[in-house]
Amino acid sequence: MLLTSLFFSLKWKPPNENSIDFKIELRFPLAQSGRYAGGPDYSAKPLYLLYAWAGGQDYEYHDIVDLTDEEWETCVIHLNL
Amino acid sequence: MRDSFESMRTKMLTAMTIRMKASGVQYDDRIGEFTWNGERHTWQFMRFRDDKPNGNHISIIEKIIVSILDGVQEDEVRYFFISVSTTDVYDSAPFTPPANTASFENSPRETDEKRCIIVQRRAANEWSQTASAATTTTATGTCGTKAAIPCRWKVFEDQRATANLRLAAVAPESPVVGSSHFI
Numbered sequence: 001m002l003l004t005s006l007f008f009s010l011k012w013k014p015p016n017e018n019s020i021d022f023k024i025e026l027r028f029p030l031a032q033s034g035r036y037a038g039g040p041d042y043s044a045k046p047l048y049l050l051y052a053w054a055g056g057q058d059y060e061y062h063d064i065v066d067l068t069d070e071e072w073e074t075c076v077i078h079l080n081l
Numbered sequence: 082m083r084d085s086f087e088s089m090r091t092k093m094l095t096a097m098t099i100r101m102k103a104s105g106v107q108y109d110d111r112i113g114e115f116t117w118n119g120e121r122h123t124w125q126f127m128r129f130r131d132d133k134p135n136g137n138h139i140s141i142i143e144k145i146i147v148s149i150l151d152g153v154q155e156d157e158v159r160y161f162f163i164s165v166s167t168t169d170v171y172d173s174a175p176f177t178p179p180a181n182t183a184s185f186e187n188s189p190r191e192t193d194e195k196r197c198i199i200v201q202r203r204a205a206n207e208w209s210q211t212a213s214a215a216t217t218t219t220a221t222g223t224c225g226t227k228a229a230i231p232c233r234w235k236v237f238e239d240q241r242a243t244a245n246l247r248l249a250a251v252a253p254e255s256p257v258v259g260s261s262h263f264i
Binding site for chain 1: 111112113114115116117121122123124126127130133135136137138139142145146148149
């Protein structure tokens, strides 16, 4: 009886399975020279920002994802495939 | 040779990113599911959540972060169940199931749950104290310690203020591109 009631009231998840849903936003730096000067520099690694929902249409900046160059490249390549 | 290879690489990346942007696939305003990577101290992308119109609300996010920081490991839960089943962890208020089933049905379920949570916390605390004194080895191997759990958000009140400062410092003039959201 005790264990049964305990079992059903336990809402436990391992810490690494606690996930949060953010809105993703990428910001590219300005291209200084070359064909795309003045526009976004797509060869550069962007800032990978996470936005938290603040209700309605509002989003608040939450954090930056530290992305390594390799991760960004694999990200680009995977999205192309 | 090295330079030409590097420039080829950047050209390829640029072309691919532009193709990605022009491919007509909607990457704007996408919701992603992230977990906390404690080793690298950053968020880890898991999957896109296109089924959700919005991300988690800020209030929910704070709660999830608390539970990430709390970081009750599998071993602790396991230990708790073992300790309940072998010894009686209840000290102050022993739980006695009423003889009459009908009265048990009528009893407020909430208090029962609260008591369970209190006992669960206590067992976890006990466990973490013993675990720090001696390395405990269970069926799943050596237990993780509390110190391994990251703590980037110690003060929630200051969290957004520091985050905004950090954004201002890192990206003072980084342009918002096109429809601004894009991956």
